[in-house]
Amino acid sequence: MVQQLEVRDVDFDELKRNLEFTASLLEALYTNGTQPSFDVEDDLQIRSDVVPVEVRDWLASTFTQRVQPIRQRLEEKPKFRSIVHAVQAGIFVERIFRKAYSTAMPDQPAEVINCLRDLDRGNFDVFSLDAVSSGHSLKTLFIELIIKHHLNSRFKVPISCLMSFLCELERGYNKHTNAYHNHTHAADVTHTVHCLLLRTGVLYWLTELEVLACLFAAAIHDYEHTGNTNNFHIYTRWVRWSELAMIYNDRSVQESHHVSAAFRLLQDENTNIFMNLTRPEWIELRSLVIEMVLGTDMSCHVLQVKAMRSCLQQHECIDKPKALSLILHAADISHPAKPWSLHSRWTPRLMEEFFTQGDKEAELGLSISPLCDRNNTPVAQSQIAFMEFIVEPTFSLISDMSEKIVIPLIQDTTCSRYRSEFKSGTEVGTETGTEAGTEVGTEAGTEVGTETGQRGLQWTVADMVSFRSMWMRHTEENKNRWRDKVKNGVSHSDDSETQTGQDTA
Numbered sequence: 001m002v003q004q005l006e007v008r009d010v011d012f013d014e015l016k017r018n019l020e021f022t023a024s025l026l027e028a029l030y031t032n033g034t035q036p037s038f039d040v041e042d043d044l045q046i047r048s049d050v051v052p053v054e055v056r057d058w059l060a061s062t063f064t065q066r067v068q069p070i071r072q073r074l075e076e077k078p079k080f081r082s083i084v085h086a087v088q089a090g091i092f093v094e095r096i097f098r099k100a101y102s103t104a105m106p107d108q109p110a111e112v113i114n115c116l117r118d119l120d121r122g123n124f125d126v127f128s129l130d131a132v133s134s135g136h137s138l139k140t141l142f143i144e145l146i147i148k149h150h151l152n153s154r155f156k157v158p159i160s161c162l163m164s165f166l167c168e169l170e171r172g173y174n175k176h177t178n179a180y181h182n183h184t185h186a187a188d189v190t191h192t193v194h195c196l197l198l199r200t201g202v203l204y205w206l207t208e209l210e211v212l213a214c215l216f217a218a219a220i221h222d223y224e225h226t227g228n229t230n231n232f233h234i235y236t237r238w239v240r241w242s243e244l245a246m247i248y249n250d251r252s253v254q255e256s257h258h259v260s261a262a263f264r265l266l267q268d269e270n271t272n273i274f275m276n277l278t279r280p281e282w283i284e285l286r287s288l289v290i291e292m293v294l295g296t297d298m299s300c301h302v303l304q305v306k307a308m309r310s311c312l313q314q315h316e317c318i319d320k321p322k323a324l325s326l327i328l329h330a331a332d333i334s335h336p337a338k339p340w341s342l343h344s345r346w347t348p349r350l351m352e353e354f355f356t357q358g359d360k361e362a363e364l365g366l367s368i369s370p371l372c373d374r375n376n377t378p379v380a381q382s383q384i385a386f387m388e389f390i391v392e393p394t395f396s397l398i399s400d401m402s403e404k405i406v407i408p409l410i411q412d413t414t415c416s417r418y419r420s421e422f423k424s425g426t427e428v429g430t431e432t433g434t435e436a437g438t439e440v441g442t443e444a445g446t447e448v449g450t451e452t453g454q455r456g457l458q459w460t461v462a463d464m465v466s467f468r469s470m471w472m473r474h475t476e477e478n479k480n481r482w483r484d485k486v487k488n489g490v491s492h493s494d495d496s497e498t499q500t501g502q503d504t505a
């Protein structure tokens with residue numbers, strides 16, 4: 001606006017609308033900043049009637065991990081236009097953003113559009129998307145999901161920043177040319193998070209900011225992965241220096257790096273996709289993303305699963321960051337719960353990465369880590385064990401947790417604008433045939449939450465059943481495939497089917 005005034009190129013109607021929008025933003029900021037502080041009584045057992053509010057804020061910000069809201073003095077409250085104007089202006093700017101995206105986005109090749117039609121399905125083929133998008137599956141998918149969830153317009157994500165950020169992100173993923181931990185894995189996990197949120201119904205429990213945090217966390221969760229395990233970084237430092245282990249004091253070495261390096265990207269204004277978030281939004285998003293990405297450290301698995309199980313058993317309230325961390329963790333280990341055509345392509349990639357680490361360990365005169373010896377690893381048996389002891393319990397927990405979260409939402413017939421809007425562009429639970437498992441469509445469940453003038457929320461209990469039966473069916477089928485290999489004596493790393501990055505589908 002200032003630039004327009006400086007060059008005297010002013011459209012007064014547009015200027016007025018933009019000023020109104022600015023006022024609405026400031027008003028939102030003011031409202032956020034002056035909302036009552038969260039409860040610190042529980043954390044520190046402080047009695048609110050005897051402790052002044054400033055002291056409580058100080059205690060909360062210093063001695064708990066909660067984030068302090070920005071507090072403004074009351075007398076600073078400016079006078080703003082009516083909320084109706086603010087909303088109108090907001091809608092106007094959202095439209096401008098949508099238009100900017102459709103203009104700036106180059107036309108996608110027909111093959112890409114075709115691939116993206118399966119975006120809401122569990123059998124979505126990320127390898128095909130990577131092939132038809134010339135190796136840009138992460139970029140293509142992230143943009144698609146951001147638009148699909150209306151997050152680009154809601155959070156005013158500048159298209160140029162988004163493009164530059166995603167180029168850098170893909171570059172970082174390909175820095176170490178890993179067979180498994182590369183941009184395709186990031187695209188796969190991002191897609192799977194979207195699918196899990198949608199198919200479990202947890203999506204309808206979340207705010208738009210939380211959805212943004214989930215997709216962003218998934219996209220960056222292995223950024224600049226070195227292709228080695230954390231233990232490799234920690235235990236090889238006697239013979240080989242690991243900068244990351246030193247920086248992060250042996251704690252979640254890689255995960256700490258992924259999240260830190262990704263946030264560093266946002267420090268550059270050309271790649272800062274969150275430049276238009278308010279301060280409280282940014283703080284909340286950052287905190288969620290950090291917790292989710294650190295939760296992908298596999299050494300947290302047992303604790304994470306135990307904590308959520310006990311929360312469900314004791315009928316406690318489900319902590320959102322914990323639930324979302326579990327969803328990202330599940331997405332991260334989800335390929336064994338997908339059709340064999342996908343699982344059988346991920347396995348040799350992962351094994352090759354493990355074996356490359358084993359080669360390095362042998363070269364350094366160290367003992368070779370479990371599953372990293374290319375001449376002696378029982379791939380099939382290890383995959384069966386991974387499914388039985390890690391994947392199935394995690395997915396079972398996700399199903400139980402989602403039911404606990406979503407059933408009250410289904411019973412609550414006041415569905416939000418977001419839920420209805422999203423639903424009108426997405427069909428959940430209507431899959432049939434092999435993919436849908438029990439083949440239960442929306443008609444089988446209870447339709448709830450119909451609002452005048454909007455398509456009703458059609459998310460149903462049947463969809464939850466379908467989700468559970470689908471991952472169970474896939475893990476069972478995949479285990480049987482591996483069992484057959486054991487029976488036929490082709491279960492080791494020397495079996496050509498389980499060797500390096502070869503597509504076996």
Ligand SMILES: Nc1nc2c(ncn2[C@@H]2O[C@H](COP(=O)(O)O)[C@@H](O)[C@H]2O)c(=O)[nH]1
Nearest residue numbers: 221222296298332333336347350382383386
């Ligand atoms: N033995 C197997 N381990 C697997 C498989 N898929 C994943 N994994 C392990 O989980 C982590 C995932 O975390 P990430 O953030 O590093 O991607 C991965 O490193 C493996 O250790 C599998 O099929 N078999």
Ligand SMILES: [Zn+2]
Nearest residue numbers: 189221222332
């Ligand atoms: Zn991962």
